[in-house]
Amino acid sequence: AQSVTQLDSHVSVSEGTPVLLRCNYSSSYSPSLFWYVQHPNKGLQLLLKYTSAATLVKGINGFEAEFKKSETSFHLTKPSAHMSDAAEYFCVVSDAGNNRKLIWGLGTSLAVNP
Amino acid sequence: GAGVSQSPSNKVTEKGKDVELRCDPISGHTALYWYRQRLGQGLEFLIYFQGNSAPDKSGLPSDRFSAERTGESVSTLTIQRTQQEDSAVYLCASSLWQGNGYTFGSGTRLTVV
Numbered sequence: 001a002q003s004v005t006q007l008d009s010h011v012s013v014s015e016g017t018p019v020l021l022r023c024n025y026s027s028s029y030s031p032s033l034f035w036y037v038q039h040p041n042k043g044l045q046l047l048l049k050y051t052s053a054a055t056l057v058k059g060i061n062g063f064e065a066e067f068k069k070s071e072t073s074f075h076l077t078k079p080s081a082h083m084s085d086a087a088e089y090f091c092v093v094s095d096a097g098n099n100r101k102l103i104w105g106l107g108t109s110l111a112v113n114p
Numbered sequence: 115g116a117g118v119s120q121s122p123s124n125k126v127t128e129k130g131k132d133v134e135l136r137c138d139p140i141s142g143h144t145a146l147y148w149y150r151q152r153l154g155q156g157l158e159f160l161i162y163f164q165g166n167s168a169p170d171k172s173g174l175p176s177d178r179f180s181a182e183r184t185g186e187s188v189s190t191l192t193i194q195r196t197q198q199e200d201s202a203v204y205l206c207a208s209s210l211w212q213g214n215g216y217t218f219g220s221g222t223r224l225t226v227v
Contacts, residue, residue, distance in 0.1 A: 034215055043118075044205065044218035090156065102147070102216075106156040
């Protein structure tokens, strides 16, 4: 069975410092992995996706994530946080053998302090 | 339109009444999902439509919930005899094909009083 665990429910960083949002998954097959962002009072937006191509995936707004099969991880990073990055971030896994249901993490709330 | 459109954006209803939520996906998107997001929680899968295939209804929490979609067009989610625990944001998402990454609507915030 597939599952996804976001290891931190809340992360707080200072503006200009690196961001690390952690995600571990379990999947029986080769997974597709996604990160979504939800800003306050706005809809969900796809940040980036991994679908068995390059293991280092670059997304929008300077975010990137690395698929590490040996660690079953797909952590989201950004070298330098901006105030506008404050939002809720969701890690999502879908099984390549059964892409019909996306399994969502519970989310990580990112706060960026001036 | 350019994105996924959901209506209404907000709905307040009395307990026991029926509500209908609407989703207009991006034109040409064959896959459509409904999700529910309760306050402070992650997304909960409700139902999935893929083209003309039979929908995957396994996420619907009770028989008070139902959804329809005609072909690859508009979808409606109906909640009968609403309860207070139905209060949540209901999100619709569509995709060109499953697993490609989805575009979400802004959601319908349902409040049952």
